[in-house]
Amino acid sequence: MKVYTGIAVSPGVVTGPVLVLGSENFRIPRKYVNRDAIDDEIHRFHAALEDVCRDIKSNEQLVSAQLGAQYGAIFSAHLQMAQDPRLIREVEALIREQTRSPEFAVSRVLRSYADQLEKMGDRYLSERALDIFDLEKRLLRQLLGESRQELRNLTEPVIVLAHDLTPSETATLDTKFVLGFATEVGGRTSHTAILAGALEIPAIVGLGRCLAGVSGGETVILDGDNGRVIIDPDSETVARVQDMQIRSEKIRTRLGLMEALPAETEDGQRVTICGNIEFPEEVRHCIKRGADGVGLYRTEFLFLSGNREPSESDHYEAYCRVVEACGDLPVVIRTLDIGADKVPQLLASQFSKSQNPMLGLRSIRLSLINTPMFKRQLRAILRASVHGNVRVMFPLISTLLEFRQAKMILMDVMEDLEDEGIPFQRNIPIGMMVEVPSAVILAEEFAREVDFFSIGTNDLIQYTLACDRSDPAVANLYRSGDPSILRLIQMVLRAAEKHGKPVTVCGQMSSEPRFIPLLLGMGLRSLSATPQAIPRLKEVVRNLSISEAVRISQHASSLDLARDVEHYLQGELSRLCPDLVDTIGF
Amino acid sequence: MESEGVVCRHVRVTPEEGLHLRPLQMLVRKALTFSSTITLTFDGRRADVKSAFDLMLLAAPTGAILSLETSGSDAAAAADAISELFETGFSISGSEVR
Structure with a gap:
C-alpha cells in the first residue's frame, strides 16, 4: 500500500482500477513510406488533420459552454494553426518529394517552426512554441492511433493516473467511465484543475513523481476531499473506504435536502452562508444550494483568460450576469487580486521578479499603481450596482493609507459617472479583505472606516505563520486551527462588533465543517464558502446551538497547539454530526 | 466575369508588441474571407497572410513597414480590409478576439 498526497481540486472519493498515462514520448516507428503509397499517406495525413480539427472544435464548444467564450478562444487559436496552409503544404511536400512518413513530416515541420520561434528570443513568440508542440502531439496521436486513445475506448470504470492531462484531454474525459483522475504535475489554478471542478469528478493535481511505482490495473483509492491517492490499499482500507462511500452516498442524499432549508441553529440563530465563485457560471451552483448570496466574487479570471486587458464592458457583462442571477441577494465583488501564484501574461511586465512574490507587488498594490485599469474595473462594478445588491471589496489591504487610496479612487470614479449621467448605487457598501496580520492588529482603526470585513484565512495563515502552503516542506505549518489564527479572528470580530460592522470568513477555513462551531462560538454570523x-x-x-458553540470555542481557545485544536474540533463535530465526519477523510 | 487585379500598398506595424497573437489571429481570420492571394513582405521575407505560421515567422517588430500585395478577383477589397486592420492598430470592439 502506497499513499501519495497532492492538491485536492475536485471533491469526492472513488475506488477502482488504475489507468496509467505516462508522459508522452512519441516514438515515430518509420521515417519513410513506400513511393506507391504516397497518395494514401497524404490522405492519411488529411484524415488525421480533420480529426484533430474536429476535436479542437468540440473542445472549444465544450469549454466555451462550461467556462465561457474567453476560454474557448484558447482552442480557436489552435484551430487556426491546424488549418494553416503553410503547414499543410510543407507536410505534403515532405511526404511527396522525400517519401517521408506523415508522422515524421508533421513532427519535422512543426518542430522547425517551434525552433525558429524559440530562437527569436521573443517571449510572446516562444510561448507560442508550446501551442505548436500541443498541435504536434494531437496530430501524432491521431496518426499513430495509440497513446491516449485508451481514454476514448473505455469499457469499464477506471481512475486515471497521469503525468499530466492537457485541458483538452480533461474536457473530453468520458465521465461515464473515468471515476476520477490524479496528475503528477499541475497546480490549483491550472485549466486542468478548473475543468475537473466543472466536470464534477474527484481530482487531484501536483502529486509529484509517483507513476514509476504503478504498472496499471492496481486498485486505487482516490480521495478528492483530502488530496490523497492510495495505491494497492490493504483489504482493511478498502473495506473502510467502501463502507464510507455507502454512508457518504446516504449523506449526500440527505445533504441534498439541506439545499432548501435555512442555515439556522437549534436555538433559532440565523447564520448567513454565501458562496465563493470565480466564474459567472458558478452563480447557479450557489443558488441551487440555497446560498444567501455571493460572498466572494473573484475577478481574476477576466485578466487571466485573454491576451488583452479586459475592457469595461467585459467587466460589466461578467458582473451583471451574477448580480442579476442573485436578485436581491448580496454579491460581494472583490477587485483584482492577482499576483504570487497567478500572473496573467498581459500584466507580466509589471511584476517585479522578486525573490518573494507573495510579499511583492500584487493584488491591491498592483491596482493602486495601475489606476486606469483599476478605474475600469470600479466603473463596471458601480454600473452593475444598479441591477442588484452589490458590494465592493478590496483585497490584501495592509495599511489604512491603502484602504483610503482605494476608496478615494472609487469616489473619483463615482464623480466621473455622475458627470456622465450614468446611474450607480452611491451608498454601495465598501469593505476589505483581512488577510495581512497588520490589518488585524489595526482592526479597530479599520473598523471605523470600512463597511464590512471579510477574513481571507488562506493568506492570513500563510502570512502569520510565514509558510507557503504549496511548499510541501513547510506546508505542515499551515493550520487553520493554529491558536494564533484563532486569536487573530477573535480580534477582528471584537473590533468589528465594537463599531457595528459585519464580518464574514471567506477562506478555506469556512468551508470546513469542523471549524463552524468554533467560528459561531466566537461570534461570527456570516460565512462564505465554496458552493x-x-x-x-x-x-x-x-x-448546533449558540450556547454549545460558545462552549466549544472557549475550550478550543484554551488549547496551545494547532494539532490539539483541530483534534478537539474534529471530535466535537463527530459528536454533533456523526455522518458528516465519516465523509471527510478516513 | 470579375476583373483580376493586383494591388500593392505599404502598412506599418503599430501594435506595441509587434505582430503577435491577437493581431496575427485577426489578420488570418480577415484574409480567409477573401479569395485573393494576400502577402506581406518584410526584410526580404514574404508571408502568406492566410498562414498564421508564415506571419509568426515573419517576426515583424513594432514600427516595421511591410509591403502588402493582394492579387485576385477581390484584390482591392482585400487590400482595404487588411490595411484597415493595420491603420486602426488592430483595435476591436466587443470581445470578438481575445
Whole structure:
C-alpha cells in the first residue's frame, strides 16, 4: 500500500482500477513510406488533420459552454494553426518529394517552426512554441492511433493516473467511465484543475513523481476531499473506504435536502452562508444550494483568460450576469487580486521578479499603481450596482493609507459617472479583505472606516505563520486551527462588533465543517464558502446551538497547539454530526 | 466575369508588441474571407497572410513597414480590409478576439 498526497481540486472519493498515462514520448516507428503509397499517406495525413480539427472544435464548444467564450478562444487559436496552409503544404511536400512518413513530416515541420520561434528570443513568440508542440502531439496521436486513445475506448470504470492531462484531454474525459483522475504535475489554478471542478469528478493535481511505482490495473483509492491517492490499499482500507462511500452516498442524499432549508441553529440563530465563485457560471451552483448570496466574487479570471486587458464592458457583462442571477441577494465583488501564484501574461511586465512574490507587488498594490485599469474595473462594478445588491471589496489591504487610496479612487470614479449621467448605487457598501496580520492588529482603526470585513484565512495563515502552503516542506505549518489564527479572528470580530460592522470568513477555513462551531462560538454570523460545501455547513449549523458553540470555542481557545485544536474540533463535530465526519477523510 | 487585379500598398506595424497573437489571429481570420492571394513582405521575407505560421515567422517588430500585395478577383477589397486592420492598430470592439 502506497499513499501519495497532492492538491485536492475536485471533491469526492472513488475506488477502482488504475489507468496509467505516462508522459508522452512519441516514438515515430518509420521515417519513410513506400513511393506507391504516397497518395494514401497524404490522405492519411488529411484524415488525421480533420480529426484533430474536429476535436479542437468540440473542445472549444465544450469549454466555451462550461467556462465561457474567453476560454474557448484558447482552442480557436489552435484551430487556426491546424488549418494553416503553410503547414499543410510543407507536410505534403515532405511526404511527396522525400517519401517521408506523415508522422515524421508533421513532427519535422512543426518542430522547425517551434525552433525558429524559440530562437527569436521573443517571449510572446516562444510561448507560442508550446501551442505548436500541443498541435504536434494531437496530430501524432491521431496518426499513430495509440497513446491516449485508451481514454476514448473505455469499457469499464477506471481512475486515471497521469503525468499530466492537457485541458483538452480533461474536457473530453468520458465521465461515464473515468471515476476520477490524479496528475503528477499541475497546480490549483491550472485549466486542468478548473475543468475537473466543472466536470464534477474527484481530482487531484501536483502529486509529484509517483507513476514509476504503478504498472496499471492496481486498485486505487482516490480521495478528492483530502488530496490523497492510495495505491494497492490493504483489504482493511478498502473495506473502510467502501463502507464510507455507502454512508457518504446516504449523506449526500440527505445533504441534498439541506439545499432548501435555512442555515439556522437549534436555538433559532440565523447564520448567513454565501458562496465563493470565480466564474459567472458558478452563480447557479450557489443558488441551487440555497446560498444567501455571493460572498466572494473573484475577478481574476477576466485578466487571466485573454491576451488583452479586459475592457469595461467585459467587466460589466461578467458582473451583471451574477448580480442579476442573485436578485436581491448580496454579491460581494472583490477587485483584482492577482499576483504570487497567478500572473496573467498581459500584466507580466509589471511584476517585479522578486525573490518573494507573495510579499511583492500584487493584488491591491498592483491596482493602486495601475489606476486606469483599476478605474475600469470600479466603473463596471458601480454600473452593475444598479441591477442588484452589490458590494465592493478590496483585497490584501495592509495599511489604512491603502484602504483610503482605494476608496478615494472609487469616489473619483463615482464623480466621473455622475458627470456622465450614468446611474450607480452611491451608498454601495465598501469593505476589505483581512488577510495581512497588520490589518488585524489595526482592526479597530479599520473598523471605523470600512463597511464590512471579510477574513481571507488562506493568506492570513500563510502570512502569520510565514509558510507557503504549496511548499510541501513547510506546508505542515499551515493550520487553520493554529491558536494564533484563532486569536487573530477573535480580534477582528471584537473590533468589528465594537463599531457595528459585519464580518464574514471567506477562506478555506469556512468551508470546513469542523471549524463552524468554533467560528459561531466566537461570534461570527456570516460565512462564505465554496458552493459545494454549503449543504454540509448548513447541516452543522442546524445541529448546533449558540450556547454549545460558545462552549466549544472557549475550550478550543484554551488549547496551545494547532494539532490539539483541530483534534478537539474534529471530535466535537463527530459528536454533533456523526455522518458528516465519516465523509471527510478516513 | 470579375476583373483580376493586383494591388500593392505599404502598412506599418503599430501594435506595441509587434505582430503577435491577437493581431496575427485577426489578420488570418480577415484574409480567409477573401479569395485573393494576400502577402506581406518584410526584410526580404514574404508571408502568406492566410498562414498564421508564415506571419509568426515573419517576426515583424513594432514600427516595421511591410509591403502588402493582394492579387485576385477581390484584390482591392482585400487590400482595404487588411490595411484597415493595420491603420486602426488592430483595435476591436466587443470581445470578438481575445
